[in-house]
Amino acid sequence: MLLSIELVAAVADNLVIGRDGDMPWHISADLRHFKELTTGQSVLMGRRTLESMGNKPLPRRQNLLLSRTLSTVPAGVELFHSPQAAVRRVLAQGARRLMIIGGADLYREFLPFCRLLHLTLVHLSPAGDTFFPAYDALGFRCISREEHADESGLSYSFVTLEREEGAESVFWQWLNQTREG
Secondary structure, eight states, rough: SSSSEEEEEEEETEEEBTTTTTTTTHHHHHHHHHHHHHHHHHHEEEEHHHHHTOOOOOSEEEEEEEOSOOOOOOTTTEEEEEHHHHHHHHHHTTTEEEEOOOOOHHHHHHGGSSSSSEEESSSOOOSSSSOOOTTTTTTEEEEEEEEOOOOOOOOOEEEEESSSSSOOHHHHHHHHHHOOO
């Protein structure tokens, strides 16, 4: 596949990724890990994810926003009204990777044909209102795992999962569903 679709998320044991528009934990090492993974890449996010970052683009990244309702966005953010249009933009620029950074709807949309999952598995089960889609039965294999604990004793793991079988044909069928530019 010419473009590697990669999901980047911090996920609790109960699949919670958010509560009231924010993450229910703060792990400094996870923020550094996220920055390391995404700097220099194209990142695609939904409206609520952008809002959770103070409506500001992430520095040193191509910031792509998917929203079916917004008509204006902050400087440094490109707006798309369909996921296919955003992917076509990235492909036209010759990028090799597209990082999906949230929220839940985008994770669900891109999970069937992503190549990699970069997950911070947070080993707790907080209350939440936003969830990562179930992924364990979708044919991924673990290619790296690092165990950590923060200064408060909260344990978490940086895990990268790779799809065992290619999702290329599913991706191209999905991409050709609409021809919105």
